[in-house]
Amino acid sequence: MEYVYSVLVMIGIYTIMASSFNLIIGFGGLISIAHPIFFALSAYASALVNLHWGVPIPLAILLGTLFAAAMSVMLSLPSLRISGDYLLIASMGFQLGFVEVIKNVDFAGGAGGLTGIASIYSGPSRSPAFVVTTLTIAATVVSVVHWLTHGEYGRAIRAMRDDEECFASLGRNPMAIKITIFAVGSALAGLAGALYAHYFQFLSPEQFGITQSALILTMVVVGGMGSTWGPVVGALLLTALPQAITFLNLPPSVMAPLQGMLYTGLVLLFLFVRPAGLVAKRLGQ
Amino acid sequence: MLESQILLQIAWTSVSTATYYVLFAIAFALTLKVAQLWNFAQAGIMGLAFYAMYAAMLGWNWPHPAGVAFGLAVAVAASVCIEVWGFRVLRGRRSSSLMIFIFAIVFAEFIAYLLTLVFGTEPQTLTRSIMSEVHLVGGIAISDWDLKALTTTAILCLALFAYLSFTQQGQFLYAVADNGELAELYGISANRAYLVSLVIAAVFVSFGIYLYGTRASMIPTAPLELMLFAVIATILGGIGSILGAGLAAIFLSVLQSASILVIPSQWQGSLTYFVLFVVILFFPTGLRLPAWIRRVARAG
Amino acid sequence: MNAPRAAIRVTDVSKRFGGIVVAENVNLELRSGEILGLIGPNGAGKTTLFNLICGIHTPDSGEIWLRDQPLSRVPVYRRARLGIARTWQNIRLFPTLSVIDNLLMGPRRYPGEALLAGIFGARTRRADAQAARERAEEILARMGLSDARDKTPAELPFGQQKLAGMARTLMNDGEVLLLDEPMAGVEGQVYETIRQVVRDEASAGRAVCIVEHNVSFIRDLCTRAVFMFNGCIEQSGTMEELLASDKLAELYFGGRS
Numbered sequence A: 001m002e003y004v005y006s007v008l009v010m011i012g013i014y015t016i017m018a019s020s021f022n023l024i025i026g027f028g029g030l031i032s033i034a035h036p037i038f039f040a041l042s043a044y045a046s047a048l049v050n051l052h053w054g055v056p057i058p059l060a061i062l063l064g065t066l067f068a069a070a071m072s073v074m075l076s077l078p079s080l081r082i083s084g085d086y087l088l089i090a091s092m093g094f095q096l097g098f099v100e101v102i103k104n105v106d107f108a109g110g111a112g113g114l115t116g117i118a119s120i121y122s123g124p125s126r127s128p129a130f131v132v133t134t135l136t137i138a139a140t141v142v143s144v145v146h147w148l149t150h151g152e153y154g155r156a157i158r159a160m161r162d163d164e165e166c167f168a169s170l171g172r173n174p175m176a177i178k179i180t181i182f183a184v185g186s187a188l189a190g191l192a193g194a195l196y197a198h199y200f201q202f203l204s205p206e207q208f209g210i211t212q213s214a215l216i217l218t219m220v221v222v223g224g225m226g227s228t229w230g231p232v233v234g235a236l237l238l239t240a241l242p243q244a245i246t247f248l249n250l251p252p253s254v255m256a257p258l259q260g261m262l263y264t265g266l267v268l269l270f271l272f273v274r275p276a277g278l279v280a281k282r283l284g285q
Numbered sequence B: 001m002l003e004s005q006i007l008l009q010i011a012w013t014s015v016s017t018a019t020y021y022v023l024f025a026i027a028f029a030l031t032l033k034v035a036q037l038w039n040f041a042q043a044g045i046m047g048l049a050f051y052a053m054y055a056a057m058l059g060w061n062w063p064h065p066a067g068v069a070f071g072l073a074v075a076v077a078a079s080v081c082i083e084v085w086g087f088r089v090l091r092g093r094r095s096s097s098l099m100i101f102i103f104a105i106v107f108a109e110f111i112a113y114l115l116t117l118v119f120g121t122e123p124q125t126l127t128r129s130i131m132s133e134v135h136l137v138g139g140i141a142i143s144d145w146d147l148k149a150l151t152t153t154a155i156l157c158l159a160l161f162a163y164l165s166f167t168q169q170g171q172f173l174y175a176v177a178d179n180g181e182l183a184e185l186y187g188i189s190a191n192r193a194y195l196v197s198l199v200i201a202a203v204f205v206s207f208g209i210y211l212y213g214t215r216a217s218m219i220p221t222a223p224l225e226l227m228l229f230a231v232i233a234t235i236l237g238g239i240g241s242i243l244g245a246g247l248a249a250i251f252l253s254v255l256q257s258a259s260i261l262v263i264p265s266q267w268q269g270s271l272t273y274f275v276l277f278v279v280i281l282f283f284p285t286g287l288r289l290p291a292w293i294r295r296v297a298r299a300g
Numbered sequence C: 001m002n003a004p005r006a007a008i009r010v011t012d013v014s015k016r017f018g019g020i021v022v023a024e025n026v027n028l029e030l031r032s033g034e035i036l037g038l039i040g041p042n043g044a045g046k047t048t049l050f051n052l053i054c055g056i057h058t059p060d061s062g063e064i065w066l067r068d069q070p071l072s073r074v075p076v077y078r079r080a081r082l083g084i085a086r087t088w089q090n091i092r093l094f095p096t097l098s099v100i101d102n103l104l105m106g107p108r109r110y111p112g113e114a115l116l117a118g119i120f121g122a123r124t125r126r127a128d129a130q131a132a133r134e135r136a137e138e139i140l141a142r143m144g145l146s147d148a149r150d151k152t153p154a155e156l157p158f159g160q161q162k163l164a165g166m167a168r169t170l171m172n173d174g175e176v177l178l179l180d181e182p183m184a185g186v187e188g189q190v191y192e193t194i195r196q197v198v199r200d201e202a203s204a205g206r207a208v209c210i211v212e213h214n215v216s217f218i219r220d221l222c223t224r225a226v227f228m229f230n231g232c233i234e235q236s237g238t239m240e241e242l243l244a245s246d247k248l249a250e251l252y253f254g255g256r257s
């Protein structure tokens, strides 16, 4: 039963990750691979302020989330000022660089990982409570992303992607929109990260590498970029699918690369065979 | 006295280490210039070339030249495949640059996982020992590897320079780089030029990775970081300048080696990323080269 | 009353792309309430001059002023908010938005833009949005586009696309209106509508500058015209004066005198 709970929590967390990444890449058209690092930065920040300064967990989660948003501006502002291409490159450096930093700072547990993180809930109904919390938050995040991309703000995002120069000549500020989208998306990733930290109570820098980027990208591309439900379907599918492989009982040295190949292979397949993803976005939407 | 010896030694070693960085950077800058393509798939090509050589030299005990030829063949074949069945298809569909980026980077990751599955995550080298014979010249250690690397790199660079400047084919690459559609009107096939630039890049990358593999050890995810170095050099050298990318690679390599003197070794790994940020923040259009070098570069 | 400063002043502006000179020592004044014709052969630099004024290009030297404010450090979107509105030679409607949504992108203050303000100032935002919508409907009616409001640009005939592009620009109620070849390729009712709109905007006190090849249109509407060639302003005056000049005939029509 505990296993089922943890899979459900992971589905919730990946739904948040995929939805928010879709906001950045699918709706905003901003190419970055650094999504997992905002997850990590917030997870560590939340765990550490709780551990070292005794900040209550809900407040710690909020702080972690805001921290992720602030860090995202550090990445997006300088690179977007130059051009969209630079964001991808800078995001690669940002991701690999921060994994390296986390590995080397002792107060964050270093390469061995951070243990002893406090849990939000305790007692016998801890896991079901967690499942409910995570899934509720996930549903909220999906609605927030939908609301953002389909109201007046969404109209501006679409116009910006259609023709940025014309958009600016009408008095709209494309830069502000991009940085906001990136910050909101990263904050949501941070929220997922903080939830993760206080559920699994263990963080290791290895978890936040390129594999995670590939996984989340796969969820978005397979599900359908730029649609509200696509990433949800993608997250469900790609959290459940690898669980199926775990029953094969393969050694980890085979398991890890096999999963990676599965994720990246699926992206390549969909890119050429069904670029719109499983849930194609409605035209004109 | 001792100080200056050490400095000289560091200078020499970093310049010879720069050789493979130069090759990677030139490969990256060339495809960017000709095809306007940030070819992140290059990391995948690097990985394939290395492990092909590794299998040939250490698995099947082929002599080095045969092993290099095999790695080269694999790299060129893979490059042709991703151009013809990958980039060309996406371009034909007028896919957004987002899709092309995703394809390139995901291809590189796919190859990294494939290689991990087949070869594991153990660090590997192309020779059983990475020590090579050392000569002392004026108190500075110069190894056979240094000489081999410098010669290879010099020959490749001169060949590329000659090809681009003195052959009609090479001029076509420039024409396509300047304006692909216009070049098409003059009967120059842009697709062909893109293919040629990717093949040349594959050749550079193969030799680069051979030099790397006879000097340092490799894991399947290392090419991604090596490529990042090439990307930084390309930006720093000024996008569109192949010579600039090569020079920037040397500069970065020297910087990295020199930093050993001032930065604790555990932070060495983060230096590349730090430099990346500094470059993007302060030199997004590259360092300006002295006028005479730019003149030479334009002539070439 | 003192003579008001020109709405837009271009002083000694030069600009080159690589080797091509697209503006050389351009000096120009655009006054409130006037309709200034900007004529010249293709490639003369007319569109580029608009791009310089609205901030898409920055001049290599010289300065552009809105009233007393120098614009060189003002980004494109701020200039639009200050009241510089322009149309495009090739229209550039947003293809994924309906006509009304295209118009709703045009007000100087867009209610949906600032996310935080939108969340915390929901009430004023709703009022703004309502006002913008009413204004858009009004402009569409004035342009005879009310039936096209929910169509996408691709579904409209060319003339209506031109009108929609102009309608979107009118959502900006600022002082300056730059029209890049509004009449190219249109005729009949659309032509009449555009002419009427230009007149009305000018008499409402806006400074209007029109790039146009149609000489009779310019003669009919414009109080003043300038002639551009190879990035230079060769001559300015009334259309009659310009047409009488040999130089213009020589440059424009290749010496057909």
Ligand SMILES: Nc1ncnc2c1ncn2[C@@H]1O[C@H](COP(=O)(O)OP(=O)(O)O)[C@@H](O)[C@H]1O
Pocket: C017, C020, C022, C040, C041, C042, C043, C044, C045, C046, C047, C048, C049
């Ligand atoms: N962004 C640009 N880069 C390079 N050249 C340009 C650019 N924009 C315009 N030009 C050149 O500037 C010249 C003037 O163009 P333009 O202003 O469009 O002329 P007009 O509108 O009077 O027909 C043309 O030769 C054109 O090729």
Ligand SMILES: [Mg+2]
Pocket: C046, C047, C048, C089
């Ligand atoms: Mg024009």
